[in-house]
Each structure stands twice: as C-alpha cells, then as structure tokens.
Amino acid sequence: MADTPFLSRERMALLGQLIRYAITGVLASIVNIGIYHALVRLTGMDPNLAWTCGFVGAAATGYVIHGQWSFKGHGGRDRQAMRIARFAIVSLISFALNSLWVWLLVQHMDLPIWAPYPPVLCVTPLLVFWLNRQWVFE
Numbered sequence: 001m002a003d004t005p006f007l008s009r010e011r012m013a014l015l016g017q018l019i020r021y022a023i024t025g026v027l028a029s030i031v032n033i034g035i036y037h038a039l040v041r042l043t044g045m046d047p048n049l050a051w052t053c054g055f056v057g058a059a060a061t062g063y064v065i066h067g068q069w070s071f072k073g074h075g076g077r078d079r080q081a082m083r084i085a086r087f088a089i090v091s092l093i094s095f096a097l098n099s100l101w102v103w104l105l106v107q108h109m110d111l112p113i114w115a116p117y118p119p120v121l122c123v124t125p126l127l128v129f130w131l132n133r134q135w136v137f138e
Contacts, residue, residue, distance in 0.1 A: 013073075017070060017071060017133065018129065020069055020070040020071075020072075021066065021070045021071075021125075021129050021132070022125070023070075024062060024065045024066055024069065024070045025062070025125050025128075025129075027061065027065065028058040028059075028061045028062040028065070029058065029120070029121055031054065031057045031058045031061050032051075032054035032055055032057065032058035032120075033054065033117065033120075034054070035050070035053050035054035035057050035058075036050045036051050036053070036054035036113075037050075037113065037114075039053055039054070040113050041113075047102055047106050047107060047113060048099055048102055048103060048107070051098065051099055051102045052095075052099075055091075055095045055098070059088075059091045059095075062091070063084070063087050063091075066087075066132060066137065067083070067087075067137065070132075070137075071132065071133065071137035083136055083137065086135055086136040087132070087136045090128060090131045090132055090135065090136055093127075093128070093131065094124055094127075094128045097123075097124050097127070098116065098120050098124055101116040101119045101120055101124075102116045105119075
C-alpha cells in the first residue's frame, strides 16, 4: 500500500491561502486599529466614526494584498469590476460586524477602547475569509 500524503494538494493550497490571508489580515488590522486608536485618543473622535476611518484604510490595503498575494492562483482574474463589487460587499459585512463589536463593547458596555480587538481579530476574520474565498476571489 502506497503512503498517502498527510494533506492533499487541495488542502495544502487552502492552508497556504489561510496563512497568507492571516498575515494580510494582521497587516490590515494594524492599519485599522492604528487609525481608530489614534483618532479616538488624539482627537477625541467618536469611536464608531474613528472605526469607519480605520476601516477605509484597512479595506484598501486588504483588497490589494489579498488579490495579489493571499488568493494568488485561486480562481480567475477576469471580471475585475464584479470582484471589486463583491469585495466591497464583503468588506461592508465585515465593517458592520466590527462596528457592532465597537458599539456593544465600547459605547454600550462602557469597556475600554481596546475591548473590541479580540472579536475583531478572531471572530470576524473567519467569516470574511470564507466569503472572500467562496465568492470574491472564486
């Protein structure tokens, strides 16, 4: 009986995408959180408005890097306008979920401004990875 590989080629490709996605996500999250934190701390801006500003910077960063690196080799690269529109929709879903975390934890529960970081960094990315892989960069 021949030895079978521990992970199939398809699973290795998925694992590679997930790792690249996580690295890119950390970078985009640093952009988002950096803008958010700076605007709240330095200007006293409303937390949800500051989160919106951070989101715009992170979304732009994420689209370029995910398209060029995270999902490189996955799906076709035609229909650029459709991919941008779908990425915008997924980004808005991500934004809405993360805004919910900010509102719930910072404004409603009056927790510190860093309280949304755990769900923003651990919960939302899993949903967004799946949507990007299955729908945006198909």
